[in-house]
Amino acid sequence: MPQQLRWLFVMPPARSASLCCAALLCCTTLLRNAEAQGADKRDPRVQRCIDRGLEWVANTQSRVGSWSAKDGMYPTAMTALAGIALLQEGSTTTQGKYAPNIRRAVDYLCSRSRTNGLIGDPTRDDRYTYGHGYSMLFLSQVLGEEEDEARRKDLIRVLTNAVEFCGRAQTDDGGWGYVSAKDGGGYDEGSTTITQVQGLRGCRNAGITVPKEIIDKAIAYIHKCTLEDGAVQYSSKGGGPRPAITAAAIACLYNAGDYDDQFVPKMMKYAEDNLKSLSNQSFGHWHYAHYYYSQVMYREGGEKWEKYRDDMYTRLLNEATDDGTGTYWTQGYVGPIYTTAVNLTILQLDNNILPIYQR
Numbered sequence: 001m002p003q004q005l006r007w008l009f010v011m012p013p014a015r016s017a018s019l020c021c022a023a024l025l026c027c028t029t030l031l032r033n034a035e036a037q038g039a040d041k042r043d044p045r046v047q048r049c050i051d052r053g054l055e056w057v058a059n060t061q062s063r064v065g066s067w068s069a070k071d072g073m074y075p076t077a078m079t080a081l082a083g084i085a086l087l088q089e090g091s092t093t094t095q096g097k098y099a100p101n102i103r104r105a106v107d108y109l110c111s112r113s114r115t116n117g118l119i120g121d122p123t124r125d126d127r128y129t130y131g132h133g134y135s136m137l138f139l140s141q142v143l144g145e146e147e148d149e150a151r152r153k154d155l156i157r158v159l160t161n162a163v164e165f166c167g168r169a170q171t172d173d174g175g176w177g178y179v180s181a182k183d184g185g186g187y188d189e190g191s192t193t194i195t196q197v198q199g200l201r202g203c204r205n206a207g208i209t210v211p212k213e214i215i216d217k218a219i220a221y222i223h224k225c226t227l228e229d230g231a232v233q234y235s236s237k238g239g240g241p242r243p244a245i246t247a248a249a250i251a252c253l254y255n256a257g258d259y260d261d262q263f264v265p266k267m268m269k270y271a272e273d274n275l276k277s278l279s280n281q282s283f284g285h286w287h288y289a290h291y292y293y294s295q296v297m298y299r300e301g302g303e304k305w306e307k308y309r310d311d312m313y314t315r316l317l318n319e320a321t322d323d324g325t326g327t328y329w330t331q332g333y334v335g336p337i338y339t340t341a342v343n344l345t346i347l348q349l350d351n352n353i354l355p356i357y358q359r
Helices: 004-011 017-037 044-059 075-087 098-110 129-144 149-169 190-205 212-225 241-253 265-274 288-301 302-319 336-347
Strands: 231-234 240-241
Touching: 044 075, 044 336, 075 336, 098 129, 098 302, 129 149, 129 190, 129 231, 149 190, 149 212, 190 212, 190 231, 212 231, 212 241, 241 265, 241 288, 241 302, 241 336, 265 288, 265 336, 288 302, 288 336, 302 336
Parallel strands: none
Antiparallel strands: 231 240
């Protein structure tokens, strides 16, 4: 038994609660790292691609701790997505190869927390709810492992305010738009709604209070947007079926605890028909779609996941670029940090590190 675990079990009851908490966090980290080391043995080429990809992400972080898309846009969303990719390696803010990068990312996002609870900067992001949702997701995964008391308090403050902002930003129909309901005149659409729900789920798992009515309204919104064949349409107002949003909606319902939701079987059938072939790019937003569909397939497990995973490994290895600074991907129009962070998230699901992605 590792010394840290032994210390926990023999610790006298008179020791302080904070000491017990620190021990539990330490044990969680040890178990998490052990689980990562016990993940299925990958093809060495895949592992090298992941390792080099993480190096590229770390090397492209700005001095203030952020990453940005093309033209310096969307720094909040890009920083959160990059941070998630680094967390999946097993590092935390205090331990692991990428601890310094994760700390800087956390500090940057906490510094972007505004007085109204929004995590982001609307002057550099005209679709700020994406960044807000991804930031809640990233920071909530950090909170569960954070050993520094001051940083924990700051994370709890930021996430509590972020959840409250989410509640105010939700539309009457239960969704979210690219901006808050007030700023957007009640406009909503599916992809930003999914981002908020997954972020809220991460917060709830980390111990942040999330009002049940917010989640209930969001689930009702997804049901309203689901068509007869299982496709989820763009918005509660219409906009046509979207495979990418359908895959994201399934992941969202799973995150909300609706594993047996009556809508899921039809949604799964529609998603499989449109996404099982990785060469199908007719629907657009390929990386966004498979960011979520890979989470769904991973939870399914078994032969379906293994076939999907192996095909995905082959495709992503073939599309990767390594120029000496690390491995990255340039496909898509948002920018290489977005595509690289999404691809690394998919490639590392088998690590089974982050609670939000676990089976």
